Amino acid sequence: MFLPLFLFSQYIKAFYNQTMVARNGTGLDDKKLTLFYSLTVSVFAIGGMVGSLMVGILVTRFGRKGTLVRITCLVFIAGAFMGFSRTFGSPEMIIVGRFITGVHSGISLSVVPMYLGEIAPKNLRGFLGLVPSIFICLGVFIAQILGLHELLGKEEHWPLFLSLVVIPTMFQLMLLPWFPESPRYLLIEKRNVHATITALKWYRSKANIQAEIEEMQEEQRSMSSVQTVSVIGLLKDRSVRWQVITIVVVNIGMQLSGIDAIWFYTNAIFENAGIPVPQIQYTTVGTGAIEVIAGCVGCFIIERLGRRPLMIGGFTFMGICCAGITLSLMFQSHYISVACVxxxxxxxxxxxxxxxxxxxxELFKQSHRPAAYTVAGCLNWLSNFTIGFVFPFLQMSAGAYCYLVFFGVCMAVAAYVFFIVPETKNKTFVEISQMFAARNGMLEEESSELGVANNLKLAKMNGYGAVDLEYGVIEKKK
Structure with a gap:
């Protein structure tokens, strides 16, 4: 869904201008054309914010997997709008398609990590949690390759390129329905014991699932209610105050780190460094390959190093490089600026x-998780939109010093993670909540909530256990 639109910016702008000439007899001046194209770019983030606001309702009603299956229709609609925009001579179709694509991405970027986090065993939760970022980088890399002039990088191919979003979605639609729903959603929210055991057996075919069900039940006992908390309820709940502050800081920091500004101006930086314009497309593909490699490195070391080192190290290194770009622009050392990019x-x-x-x-229990993703996703997309809108003006007013703003953001987020956020590697969701309990001033209340009776009890009768319900016993044999 994250196709790099800038690869075809000149062709899309030419299409907009030609369409207006055909409609009105006169084309667009540079200011209006830039405004029209900026709307095309930024409407994706607006759609993302709209999608993120829908997450809580969708995952509560349809489940994690159910939501992902249902929203695939948005991709086909968006692909049709963008793919046939030139045929119908309608720039508006591109903008509508971009908005719908943004809505899908806003939902997916919250639901996919939620789904993977809930189906993963705790020792692999970090690995699976970073898999989506690898595939995003891989998707952008593949799009950069397809956007080369020798492939689809010609003017006549841009509608086809924009409609390519339907291809990976077709594979998802063919495969995802065969996967089980999140066991945590089935047990804690739906109280469907049989479906929970079936799903866990599917995901852990050779593992003893008894301990994992008991851990889910412990999480359920620790909650005063299995009802999904609203966004307002989340913000008012002082038992998760520091968890909420944490997701606010890291999600805003992720976008205000300057990464979007770097991606947007990469070609200009490479051109200033003296790289010939025809060769910049290949240099851009090289940066895409670096993204994939770096994502894979993070994915394979997160369970060894933990979450904190990757966050602290990543933001610190980005901050140093942002300061390096400022210095390189001040002293006209363009090759250093390329290295910093x-x-x-x-x-x-x-x-x-x-x-x-x-x-x-990881920071929230089942009842609070959908609302947490709604808040995180909305802030993420809002920050994305803000940086895209503000950065050109910041660059005009501050010049080379504008990157020092990103340096300050990166260092502030790294410091916050270092002093506030505990390591969550190989911890259960209940253990993570207890780690924040003292900081939230809820230690005694947390302990008392753990004693709340649960309607579901697991009798240790065999490898998979026997599920002892309040109104009877149902055995599940190996």
Missing amino acids: VGIIAGFCIGPAGVPFLITA
Whole structure:
């Protein structure tokens, strides 16, 4: 869904101008054309904010997997709008398609990490939590390759390129319905014991699922209610105050780190460094390859190092590189600026690109998780839109010093994680909540909530256990 639109910016602007000439007899001046194209770019983030606000309602009603299956229709609608926009001579179709694509992305970027975080065993939760960021980087890299002039990078191919979003979605629609729903959603929210055991057996075919069900039940006992908390309820709940502050800081910091500004101005920086214009497209593909490699490195070391080192190290390295860009622009050392651009992209992809979505799942229990993703997603997209709108004016007013703003943001987020956020590696959701309990001033209340009776009890009768319901016993044999 994250196709790099800038690869075809000149062709899309030419299409807009030609369409207006055909409609009105006169084309658009540079100011109006820039405004029209900026709307095309920014409407994606607006759609993302709208989608993120829908997450809580959708995952509560349809489940995690159910939501992902249902929203695939948005991709086909968006692909049709963008793919046939030139045929119908309608720039508005591109804008509508971009908005719908943004809505889908806003939902997916919250639901996918939530789903993976809930189906993963605790020792692999970090690995699976960063997998989406790898595939995002891989998708952008593939799009950069397809956007080369030798492939689809010609003017006549841009509608086809924009409609390519339907291809990975077709594979998802063919495969995802065969996967079980999140066991935590089935047990804690739906109280469907049989479906929970079936799903866990599917995901853990050779593992003893008894301990994992008991851990889910412990989480259920620790909650005063299994009802999903609203966003307002989340913000008012002082038992999760510091968890909420944490997701606010890391999600805003992820976008205000300057990564979007770097991606948007990469071609200009490469051109200023003396790279010939025809060769810039290949240099851009090289940065895409670095993104994929850095994402893979983060994915494979997160369970060894933990979440904190990747966040602290990633933001710190990005901050240093942002300061490096300022110095390189001041002293006209363009090759250093290229190295700093590559460093910012690598530092972002190795940790800050994926860990915020992962820890949003880890910091909250089942009842608070959908609302937490709604808040995190909305702030993420709002920050994305803000930086895209404000950065050109910031660059005009501050010049080379504008990157020092990103330096300050990166260092502030790294410091916050270092002093406030505990390590969540290999911890259960209940253990993570208890780690924040003292800081939230809720230690005694947390302990008392753990004693709340639960309607579901697991009798240790065999490898998979026997589920002892309040109104009877149902055995599940190996």
